[in-house]
Amino acid sequence: METLNRIVTSSIGRKLVVALMGLLLCGFLVGHLGGNLFLFVGKDAFNAYAHHLETFPLLVPVELGLAGVALVHILVTLYLQLTSLAARPERYAVTQSKGGRTWGSSTMIYTAAAVLLFIVVHVATLKYGARPSPEDLHGLVMRYFSSWGWVAFYAGCMACLGLHLSHGFWSAFQTFGVDHPKYTPVIKGLGTAFAVAVSLAFASIPVWARIAMGGSQ
Amino acid sequence: MKVTLKVWRQKGPDQPGRFEAYDAEVPSTDMSFLELMDTVNEGLIAKGSDAIAFDHDCREGICGMCSQVIDGQPHGPDQGAATCQLHMRKFKDGDVVTVEPFRAKAFPVIKDLVVDRSALDRVVSCGGFISINTGAAVDGNAVPVPKVDAEAAMDAAACIGCGACVAACPNAAAMLFVGAKVSHLALLPQGGPERARRVLGMRQAMDAEGFGHCTNEAECEAVCPKEIKVSNIARLNREFIKALVCSKE
Numbered sequence: 001m002e003t004l005n006r007i008v009t010s011s012i013g014r015k016l017v018v019a020l021m022g023l024l025l026c027g028f029l030v031g032h033l034g035g036n037l038f039l040f041v042g043k044d045a046f047n048a049y050a051h052h053l054e055t056f057p058l059l060v061p062v063e064l065g066l067a068g069v070a071l072v073h074i075l076v077t078l079y080l081q082l083t084s085l086a087a088r089p090e091r092y093a094v095t096q097s098k099g100g101r102t103w104g105s106s107t108m109i110y111t112a113a114a115v116l117l118f119i120v121v122h123v124a125t126l127k128y129g130a131r132p133s134p135e136d137l138h139g140l141v142m143r144y145f146s147s148w149g150w151v152a153f154y155a156g157c158m159a160c161l162g163l164h165l166s167h168g169f170w171s172a173f174q175t176f177g178v179d180h181p182k183y184t185p186v187i188k189g190l191g192t193a194f195a196v197a198v199s200l201a202f203a204s205i206p207v208w209a210r211i212a213m214g215g216s217q
Numbered sequence: 218m219k220v221t222l223k224v225w226r227q228k229g230p231d232q233p234g235r236f237e238a239y240d241a242e243v244p245s246t247d248m249s250f251l252e253l254m255d256t257v258n259e260g261l262i263a264k265g266s267d268a269i270a271f272d273h274d275c276r277e278g279i280c281g282m283c284s285q286v287i288d289g290q291p292h293g294p295d296q297g298a299a300t301c302q303l304h305m306r307k308f309k310d311g312d313v314v315t316v317e318p319f320r321a322k323a324f325p326v327i328k329d330l331v332v333d334r335s336a337l338d339r340v341v342s343c344g345g346f347i348s349i350n351t352g353a354a355v356d357g358n359a360v361p362v363p364k365v366d367a368e369a370a371m372d373a374a375a376c377i378g379c380g381a382c383v384a385a386c387p388n389a390a391a392m393l394f395v396g397a398k399v400s401h402l403a404l405l406p407q408g409g410p411e412r413a414r415r416v417l418g419m420r421q422a423m424d425a426e427g428f429g430h431c432t433n434e435a436e437c438e439a440v441c442p443k444e445i446k447v448s449n450i451a452r453l454n455r456e457f458i459k460a461l462v463c464s465k466e
Contacts, residue, residue: 003461010420011390011430012457080430084388087322087429093225093236094315096289098296098385100435106387108432171433177455179448 011083012175014076019172021073026169028066029161029198039205043138050137074116081109104167104195111164118157145209154206162199169194218243218310222257224269225317227326234326236315246306250293251276251283253305270329276301278442281377284384285330286317291381291440299379299442319384322427323391334380336426337394341378344418345398347407366404373401375443382437382445388429393437395419396449399456413464416456 007013035053038046053059097106104111125144132139144150169191173179178187220241227234239257248256251273258268274282283300287293293303308314318326323336362370374397382393399416402408408415431450438447460466 006417006461009424010457011424011428012420012454013461015430016454016458084390084429084432087389087427088320089322090320092286092289092317092320094286094289094317097436098290098439100385100437100439101387102434105432105434167433174433174447174451175431175454177451177453177458179451179455184448 011080014080015175018073018076018080019175021069021076022168022172024069025073026165026194028069029202033198033201036202036205039138039141040208046138046141047135051135070119074112077109077112102167104163104165105171107163108167111160114157114160115164118154118160121153142209142213145206145213148210151206151210155203158199158203161202162195165195165198166192218246218305218308220253220305220308220311221313222253223313223315224329226269226329227318229328230325238313243305243308246304246308248305249276249301250287250303250305251301270327270331272331273301278302279377281379281442284319284332284334284379284381286319286384288315291319291384292379292442297442297444299377299381302442319380321380321383321389323389324380324383332380334378336428337378337380337391340391340395340419340422340426341398343422344411344415345402347402347411349407349410351407360406362405370401370404373397373404373445373449376401376441376445377443379442381440381442383428385436385440386429386431387434387436388432390431390437391423391426391428392431392450392453393441393445393447395423396447396451396453397445400449400452403452403456412456413460414466416453416460417464417466420457 007016035049038049056062126137126141129140129144131137132143145154170188173187173191178184220243222239222241223236224239225234226237239261241253241257243253251271254269254271261268272282272284274280276283278299278301281299283292285292285300287300287303292298292300294307295303316330318324318330319332319334321332324332324334326332376394376397378394380391380394383389383391386392399412399419402415403412433447433450435447437450438445
C-alpha cells in the first residue's frame with residue numbers, strides 16, 4: 001500500500017505510470033497496424049479480419065481496458081503539466097534552447113492534442129460510421145479515403161503521432177531508468193525507427209487508397 | 218565595442234519587476250560578463266542609483282553562485298561554463314543582451330537577479346549525505362571500487378548546485394540536481410546502506426519544494442556548467458524504482 005501511495009503521490013511515480021501506459025499504447029499501435037495492413041491484401045481479406053475482430057468475445061473488455069490505458073496516460077500527463085506550469089509562475093522574457101530540446105520533445109502536448117482529436121474522429125467515422133453493408137468495413141474505409149481532405153487529415157495526424165513517438169518512446173525507457181552507454185543509443189535509434197515506421201505505415205493506407213484505388217471499392 | 222544590457226530590476230521579494238536598459242562600453246572583449254556588470258554598477262553608484270544586485274563569489278566556475286539567464290540561456294551562450302566564465306568575446310558590437318534571474322517557484326527572487334536557492338539545500342538535507350560513522354581513515358585499497366564507477370561518481374559529484382538545470386528545464390524540474398546527488402553516493406560502497414532512504418527522502422523533498430516534473434528534454438544537461446549527464450536522471454529513476462520494490466522502509 002505504501003508502495004502504491006509513493007507511486008501515486010510522487011512526480012517520478014506519476015511519470016512511471018505515464019511511461020508504462022505509453023509503452024502499452026505503442027503495443028496497441030503495432031497490433032492495430034498489423035490488422036490495417038490487411039487492406040493491402042484485398043477487400044475480402046480485410047472484411048474477414050474485421051469480422052473476426054468484431055466477433056472476438058473479449059472485444060469489449062479489451063476496448064475498455066485500452067480506453068482506460070489511454071485515459072490514464074492523458075489525465076496523469078495533464079496533471080503533471082499543470083504542476084509544471086505552477087512550478088514556474090513567472091515566465092522568461094527570452095527563452096533559447098541550448099540544444100537539449102528536439103521538435104518531438106518540445107511539441108509533445110500539441111502532438112498529443114492532435115492525436116486525441118484524431119482518435120475521436122477516427123472512432124466516430126470508421127468504427128461507428130454507416131457501412132455500405134454490415135459486413136463491408138472495407139467499403140466504408142474506401143468511401144472516406146476517396147476524399148483528399150480525409151487523406152490529408154489522416155496523414156497530418158500520423159505525422160503528429162510520429163513526432164510524439166520520436167520523443168515518447170525513448171523517454172519512457174529513460175523514465176524506467178533504462179540507461180547504459182551501449183544500449184541507450186540503440187533505444188534512441190529504435191525509438192526514431194519506430195516513430196518513422198509506424199507513422200509512415202499508417203499514413204500509407206489513406207494515401208494508397210486514394211491514389212492506387214482511386215478511393216473506389 | 219558597445220552593448221546594451223536589458224536587466225531585470227526588482228526591489229524585493231513579491232515586488233513587481235521590470236526590465237531596464239543600460240548602455241555599456243566594453244573596453245576589452247577579454248573582460249568577463251560579470252566584470253561588465255561591475256562596470257555598469259560603478260556607473261550607477263556614481264550617479265547615486267541603486268546598483269544591480271547579482272550573485273557571485275569565486276568567479277572561477279566552482280562555487281555555483283552566479284545565476285543569471287542571459288539571452289534566454291542560464292549561464293549564457295558558452296558550453297560547460299558558469300556565468301562568471303563567460304567573456305565579452307561571445308558578444309558583438311551593438312548587441313542587446315537580456316539578463317533575467319533564474320525563474321522557478323522554488324527559486325523566489327530576492328532582489329534584481331538574486332534568487333533564493335535554499336530549496337536545493339533543503340532537498341540535500343533530506344538524504345543527500347552519508348550518516349554512518351566513518352571512524353579513522355582506512356587504507357585506500359581496502360574497499361575496491363571499479364574505475365568506471367569511481368569516474369561516474371566523480372562526474373556526478375562535480376555538481377556545484379547552481380540551479381541552472383532548474384532554470385533551463387521547461388518544467389522547472391530539479392531532477393538533474395537530485396539525480397547527481399543520488400548518483401554520486403549510490404555509485405560508491407559507502408553510499409549503499411542508505412540508498413533507499415536517500416532517494417525516497419530527496420524525492421519527497423523535491424516535490425514538496427514545488428519543482429516540476431521531468432519530461433526528459435535534456436535542456437538541463439545542455440546548460441549544466443559541469444556538463445552533468447541525464448544518465449544521472451535515469452539512475453535516480455532506477456534508484457526510486459529499486460526503493461519502491463525492494464525497500465523495507
